[in-house]
Amino acid sequence: METETIIEVKDLVKQFGRFVANDHLNFSVKTGEIFGFLGANGAGKTTAIRILCGLSAPTSGSVFVAGIDASRYPEQVKKSIGYMCQRFSLYEDLTVFENIRLYGGVYGMSLKEIRIKSDELLKRLGIDDLRDRLIGSVPLGWRQKLAFSVAIFHQPKIVFLDEPTGGVDPITRRQFWDLIYEAGRAGITVFVTTHYMDEAEYCDRVCILSEGKIQAMGNPVELKKSFGVKSMDEVFVKVARNV
Amino acid sequence: MRTIAVLIRKEFTQIRRNRIMIPAMIVAPLIQMIILVYAANMNMRDIDFAILDEDGSSSSVNLISKYSSSPFFSLAGSVNSLDDAEKLLRGDKADLVIHIPANFEKNILNQDRPAVQFLVNGINSAAAVLTASYAQNILLDYNKQLLASFSKPSVSQGFGTIQIDYSHWYNPDLDFKIFMVPGILVILVTLVGWLLMSLNVVREKELGTIEQINVTPVKKYQFLLGKLIPFWILAIVELGIGLTLGRLLFHVPILGSLGVLIGFTAVYLITVLGFGLFIAAISETQQQVMFVNFFFVMVFILMSGIFTPVESMPDWAHYVNLINPLSYFMRVIRMILLKGSGFADVWKDFLSMGIFGILMISLAVTSYRKRA
Structure with a gap:
């Protein structure tokens, strides 16, 4: 089970007019992996993640997510994934619980199940007292953690995180990654984009993207070894220089 | 079904939390009704008129007193020349100049075609027509008196003139308010549903929350119905609020069945809300959606017959009105409220709106x- 491929991308191309955002991407992700998609702004990370989630159609190439052809059946894919994007997207004028209830309901969970699981969740996060607070009045760090928790509330097979820690302080980022590990332990495959190189160290495998192309891919430890450097930051600089 | 219910619940929670929405729904109809109904009064009163009396006889004075004693006219002044009369017209001091030429009385006595001239400010053609016809009525009245006093009794009594007896059905006092209130209701219901809903949809696009919904298995029709149904309910509630106010403030009759009216409103709203969803679907920002909506709302309202009768519009306007949902609603609501028309009288409109509704919803879902 652990070695089963859950995301399979072959020759993925996405063009906007003459601009090539994704240039023949090839990669695969195994079930349970924490897979990092690294790159500077404009490298094509968001474009690729949106295609994987069925929010955008590829120009050519094949994309299989959880065994489903995402370019042909995007709606099928959506049943087995969770998604959280860099633009904060819980409803600010709804309370924490109302947001959870909305998304739980949308994925077909019963109200009873939602109640029990959300109580559990809030207790585990230690924020029972925020249950009936409007999201708009919850501190940003907690909002991000909640957005992530809501994205995996329906227990998807894969969760896609598009720069989930943008604009958050280092301590909260660390806590955020604890949540990601927790999700990984619960068997959820995590596909995360980031431009923080320290976060890349937390991933099982990373893929470095630049100008729409994959420049390097592998386990962070192996990558560092093969480039003969000590941190992912240096790996990234070397890769960027070779381009 | 459950997904739609979840979405509707979310929408109502947000609407309830919006501090402006609920008060606006009550205050808006109140203000609109009071302002528009009173201000848009098309009945003419206090028409300012000036006198150019070149005859100065007892007959001319007698005629003038008929005008100055009428509640519809008020004397703005007397002038001595056509030039001065024109000055008054140009300065907006008078809308009507009554020119009584010299020899007016002499011609009457000689039975030699006496004449009076009306100079009417024709800028607002509708008002000009009314002014002239009011003025003419008084003159006709005066004519009758003359006939009675000059002619032999056999002539005046025997042949007489044909008496016209008016009986104004459905609005016996020709009360303009009763005509306007249903029109205002149409606007209110339309704005509450259409505009608020399409703004709401585009706002989710701007905030990015729509993307979070798009990545869930929620189907397009579920999302759109989740938006449409709350505003559909709000707009029907708004009809109730407006109707109650109209009844309390203006004693607007409700002769027909409320059930038929609410039924028609419900079907009508599906059409306009579907159209609003379509515009929201193709717009990216609230600015865009406001601009496009504003264009259609203005055209639809002005052509709907709220102020001016649809019958007097040119042929092409009739064709445009075939696809103008507001003109259907405008006609039907007046028929039901003021004439007491029943389902049998408006079933064709129900059918048209139903077909439009299905078309609009399909258009919204596909776009x-x-x-x-």
Whole structure:
């Protein structure tokens, strides 16, 4: 089970007019992996993640997510994934619980199940007292953690995180990654984009993207070894220089 | 079904939390009704008129007193020349100049075609027509008196003139308010549903929350119905609020069945809300959606017959009105409220709106993209 491929991308191309955002991407992700998609702004990370989630159609190439052809059946894919994007997207004028209830309901969970699981969740996060607070009045760090928790509330097979820690302080980022590990332990495959190189160290495998192309891919430890450097930051600089 | 219910619940929670929405729904109809109904009064009163009396006889004075004693006219002044009369017209001091030429009385006595001239400010053609016809009525009255006093009794009594007896059905006092209130209701119901809903949809696009919904298995029709149904209910509630106010403030009659009216409103709203969803689907920002909506709302309202009768519009306007949902609603609501028309009288309109509704919803569903 652990070695089963859950995301399979072959020759993925996405063009906007003459601009090539994704240039023949090839990669695969195994079930349970924490897979990092690294790159500077404009490298094509968001474009690729949106295609994987069925929010955008590829120009050519094949994309299989959880065994489903995402370019042909995007709606099928959506049943087995969770998604959280860099633009904060819980409803600010709804309370924490109302947001959870909305998304739980949308994925077909019963109200009873939602109640029990959300109580559990809030207790585990230690924020029972925020249950009936409007999201708009919850501190940003907690909002991000909640957005992530809501994205995996329906227990998807894969969760896609598009720069989930943008604009958050280092301590909260660390806590955020604890949540990601927790999700990984619960068997959820995590596909995360980031431009923080320290976060890349937390991933099982990373893929470095630049100008729409994959420049390097592998386990962070192996990558560092093969480039003969000590941190992912240096790996990234070397890769960027070779381009 | 459950997904739609979840979405509707979310929408109502947000509407309830919006501090402006609920008060606006009550205050808006109140203000609109009071302002528009009173201000848009097309009945003419206090028409300012000036006198150019070149005869100065007892007959001319007698005629003038008929005008100055009428509640519809008020004397703005007397002038001595056509030039001065024109000055008054140009300065907006008078809308009507009554020119009584010299020899007016002499011609009457000689039975030699006496004449009076009306100079009417024709800028507002509708008002000009009314002014002239009011003025003419008084003159006719005066004519009758003359006939009675000059002619032999056999002539005046025997042949007489044909008496016209008016009986104004459905609005016996020709009360303009009763005509306007249903029109205001149409606007209110339309704005509450259409504009608020399409703004709401585009706002989710701007905030990015729509993307979070798009990445869930929520189907397009579920999302759109989740938006449509709350505003559909709000707009029907708004009809109730407006109707109650109209009844309390203006004693607007409700002769027909409320059930038929609410039924028609419900079907009508599906059409306009579907159209609003379509515009929201193809717009990216609130600015865009406001601009496009504003264009259609203005055209639809002005052509709907709220102020001016649809019958007097040119042929092409009739064709445009075939696809103008507001003109259907405008006609039907007046028929039901003021004439007491029943379902048998308006079933064709029900059918048209039903077909439009289905078309609009399909258009909205096909143009809404979950995937860019």
